[in-house]
Amino acid sequence: MSRPLSSSVFSRFVRLLRSRRFGRWAACSLLASSLSASLLPSPTFVAAQETPPAATQEVDPYALPASDSVEELQEYIAKLSQIRPDGVESYERHMDRLPAALEAAARRILELETDPKSDAYEQAEFLVMVARVLGASKLTPEGRSGLIDEMAGRLDGAIRIGEEAGLASQLASAVLALGERDEAIRAYRIFGAKIAATNQPDVANLGKRLEGIARRLDLIGQPFEIEGELVDGSTIDWSAYRGKVVLIDFWATWCGPCLREQPRLIDLHRAYGEDGFAVIAVSLDADRSRLEQYLETDPLPWPCLFRDRVGWDHPLALKYGVEGLPTTILVDRSGNVTHVDIRSEELLVQVPKLLGVPAKLSGDDPPPPRTAPSGSAEPSDDDGEGQR
Structure with a gap:
């Protein structure tokens, strides 16, 4: 045989x-x-x-x-x-x-x-x-x-x-x-x-x-909502985001491209937050201590959803088929998805347009990227994205 x-x-x-x-x-x-x-x-x-x-x-x-x-x-x-x-x-x-x-x-x-x-x-x-x-x-x-x-x-x-x-x-x-x-x-x-x-x-x-x-x-034009537990153990209240333009940002502390995007997202949040722009992060880190160490050193000015020890199998990552990081979903004031996998350069254009306000930022001279927690592995580039 x-x-x-x-x-x-x-x-x-x-x-x-x-x-x-x-x-x-x-x-x-x-x-x-x-x-x-x-x-x-x-x-x-x-x-x-x-x-x-x-x-x-x-x-x-x-x-x-x-x-x-x-x-x-x-x-x-x-x-x-x-x-x-x-x-x-x-x-x-x-x-x-x-x-x-x-x-x-x-x-x-x-x-x-x-x-x-x-x-x-x-x-x-x-x-x-x-x-x-x-x-x-x-x-x-x-x-x-x-x-x-x-x-x-x-x-x-x-x-x-x-x-x-x-x-x-x-x-x-x-x-x-x-x-x-x-x-x-x-x-x-x-x-x-x-x-x-x-x-x-x-x-x-x-x-x-x-x-x-x-x-x-098939998300474009579809109504969107999100639920889950935040890093601090509380629950996200999606109803509090009604009438806002919201960016859902799937990321991880080990993802190099994610960390390079964050400074521009922070600039966008600072510039348009009072106009109704919000960000909700979804961390696909598997290690709570690593994520908490990062957030203690470089706090995010928005809530971060997290489920300990699940990583890529976070319920929201499964629900939306996340295969690479960063993965983003942009939701308009009506609660409908307008863009998927949109990057900061395009957000500079789309956020003020969706808010109906004048542009306040340009793509010139982007801020320096944030870094992973000290003593940890270097963030992954993997041809431009963090991949499963």
């Missing part, structure tokens, strides 16, 4: 799907094609000995081996997962060829493996879907819609729900990166509802987050 692939092989493919580079490539690939055509939780499979990197050879690494051996095809798949493009052009060539190569090898294993309940068969069947998600940008919109429906069907009664849920999440993300917002919202809603119904808490939270992403993507 053939041995299962190492879990690290699957992890490498999933990391590729989760990377920002893949999202940017998918979007650029769609744009380039349209112009010229006038485009997981990591899987936890049974571990086996890792296939060592092959010696450098002048051969096509994507060429499917002419073999009837499941083991040799698995070794080929492992080598595909180890390819590391070293530049933009190399990455584009890799993504042009990887999905078809991976799918061909996985389908060949399905033809050769006699036991559909074996690890090798189940892994190959899963890799076919991974390959199709990796190649989603090459499908037509109708093809991607069909892939969403197929993925939804896979979630019904899935044995390895964690792996399937992670793949579903990346498919929805890829569709969003391709600019198909309505279809992405549909995917997030369908996948989220199915995944949230599982009896595995961590997986269920992913489902809640996917439902939240759909909710956040």
